[in-house]
Amino acid sequence: MTGVRRTGKSTCLLYAFVLVVPIVVSGCGHLAEDVEVRSSFRDANNFFNKGSYQDSLKEYEQILARYPGKGDEALFEMGIVYLYPKKEGRDLVKSRESFERLVRDYPESSFRQSSELMLLYIKELSANNLMSASRLNEMDLIKQELGTKDTEILSLQRQLKSLDHTLVTLAAKHKLVDRVLVEKRQRRLTLLSKGDVVKSYKIALGGNPNGPKEREGDNKTPEGIYLIDSRNYNSYYHLSLHISYPNASDKKVAKKLGASPGGGISIHGLHGGWLRGGDEHVVVDWTDGCIAVTNEEIEELDQLVPNGMTVEIRP
Secondary structure, eight states: OOSOOOOOOOOOOOOOGGGHHHHHHHHHHHHHHHHHHHHHHHHHHHHHHTTOHHHHHHHHHHHHHHOGGGHHHHHHHHHHHHHSOOTTOOOHHHHHHHHHHHHHHOTTOTTHHHHHHHHHHHHHHHHHHHHHHHTHHHHHHHHHHHTTHHHHHHHHHHHHHHHHHHHHHHHHHTTOOOEEEEETTTTEEEEEETTEEEEEEEOBOBSSOSSOOOSTTSOOOOOEEEEEEEEETTOTTSOEEEEOOSOHHHHHHHHHTTSOOOOOOEEEOOGGGTTOSSSGGGSSOOBSSOEEOOHHHHHHHHHHOOTTOEEEEEO
């Protein structure tokens, strides 16, 4: 996955006896600091996964104060925590402030583009919230009129979900799915069985979605025929099915441009349990070129799509 990288290393070199002490102290000091930083990030993420959101935010704030060089990553994670629809409610203002500070104070950060996309997403959410507030009374009246219809609807939804689960189970058991079709323009991933639709999913693409991927770092999602060639159950994005990009044609295009074609393209879920359900992850295209679904959906795809399956990605 060509997403956010969380690795770091420092090397101690021995050039001459007289330089041993200063180099070891400086180089290994950086290594120790990197270990401390990664440990702090793990602690913050563990708090988040346990639902201790305030503790998670405090940990990121401490990282921001102690290690300003990692401030961009801390600010990005804080923006995500504030945005997460937790029990006490998301805080769009503080989330926006975190992303804006990252863009302002760390203009060269690898998190900058993702932060700008998240700011667009927050703007969209804010507009929807205003619209929802103006219709709140209207909706309450409608709910009162519906009365027992709500219960009937919930019952039907449960039945549909049960049927959908049964379909997925049968499709996995009998290996019915034989092809994955990704239609970029429609933001849709479809599982096919002998040309018939088994199930479709809404998706998010690379932040620069128009046109095929040509080089590393262009934030485009590839177009062409590929295979699922591996999967990662320890993915930063919950779980990922790796796509065999680049193929021969992709390498040829990149070579003509004098560039690397890049790699690490996959179908994956969402980081840290963020937005596990619903369609909020597809409001904007935010990946570095991958195809994103919800965590529940990527677990479903893991059952239905084995290694070696063809993936066709259309414009």
